[in-house]
Amino acid sequence: MVLHLYVDWLSQPCRAVGMLLMENNVEHQVHDVKIMSGETRTTDYKKVNPVGKVPAIVDDDFHLGESHTIMRYICASRNLPDHYYPNDIKQRARVDYWLDWHHMNLRFGSSRLIKANFFGPIHKFPQQTIDESRKEGEDVLKSSLTFMEETLGKSNYIAGGNQLSIADIALASEVAMLPISGASCEGYPSVQAWLKRISTEIKSWPQVNATLDQFLASKDK
Template sequence: MSTRRLVEVHLDLLSQPCRAIHILLGCNGIPHTVRPVALRKGEHQTPDFTKLNPMQKVPVLEDNGFVLTESDAIMKYLCTRHNVPEHWYPRQTERRARVDEYTAWHHTNTRPHAAKVFLLEVLIPLRTGSAVDEERLFRALSELEDTLDRLESMFLRRQPFLCGDDVSVADLLAVCELMQPLGAGRDVLQRRPQLQRWRSRVQSAVGDAFDQAHAVLYALRDRRAAKL
């Protein structure tokens, strides 16, 4: 009798989408093996990894010979493939469409705008040794504020989570992006009580998996604070 292999996920937990997948796997108890890929060491550019994903990006999922890239596709695949509560990616057509609506919007709004703040405030100074470009950072923060306005007015409105009354993959993708600027000690939700309450609800819904996934980000924040 053949034995099914565990799902393998190639992740770097400093990557926001990787953390979302890590949380989904952890809080649902999906058996898996994590294959760490250190982006800062260029491990995503090795021949073996390039063969796995020619785009040289994480995350990547391997499931019994099936290889899948892109966080959105991976999370929806996991929800469909494994016995997870339906609220993560609903089967009912309209409810599923709401999740798809947010995740489509996410990739041109929440993701690039939060990531740009982290890029300008953390990654570029680390890689180049240069000071933060305050003018570019100001513009990036302004773009992110517009996105936060939209999250409140379009998606949360009168509901506790982005796509309804319970947590979904949309919330994981969004919250991991909005946590990313914390690597520089910046809480972009500091003056946003509605979004703070939403973040707390997401944390409560996933339990310890949230802090486990974000441990590397917290460590980066603490190291930077110790140098100031």
């Protein structure tokens, strides 16, 4: 049965799920859902994912949202190599730790900056909203990257071990899109080296990140 994947390739969680599927040759069909054109908010799309967010999957008649949950489901249902989401309870807990940490730390900081620096001018948010969001984003991003730097100074992979996990895929997808809001991991050498390692190791990285790369290139012009 073909798994249906609903994505906007500019979105961090979409790229993470896409890479896990492509890397492991999991048969799937991609459905593009353009966030900026309002396609996540249509009645038809809400039949796929009632909360109107991407990514989402439909596997047979099973509907699922939330990228981290989707990645865990793919690991288990497609019997992917153990290193992505280890069976060992403690190693698995480390991967879960970083996936949970992601929501209110790296992602939170990144999304506050995207709100201030990217959507702020487009949607003409009040200056006070932009300033508050930018300050919060900068503070949270700094503490998040500092913590990642400490961790990656001791280990090649974010959850430890000597192989890639779904936590690396989720977090690397986020760090890769920091330039959208004018941020970056410059000044964090271990994070930079890890991003380079992950983006080289994941063979589908260039394909899945092509839309983001094109967008960033056009923004620089």
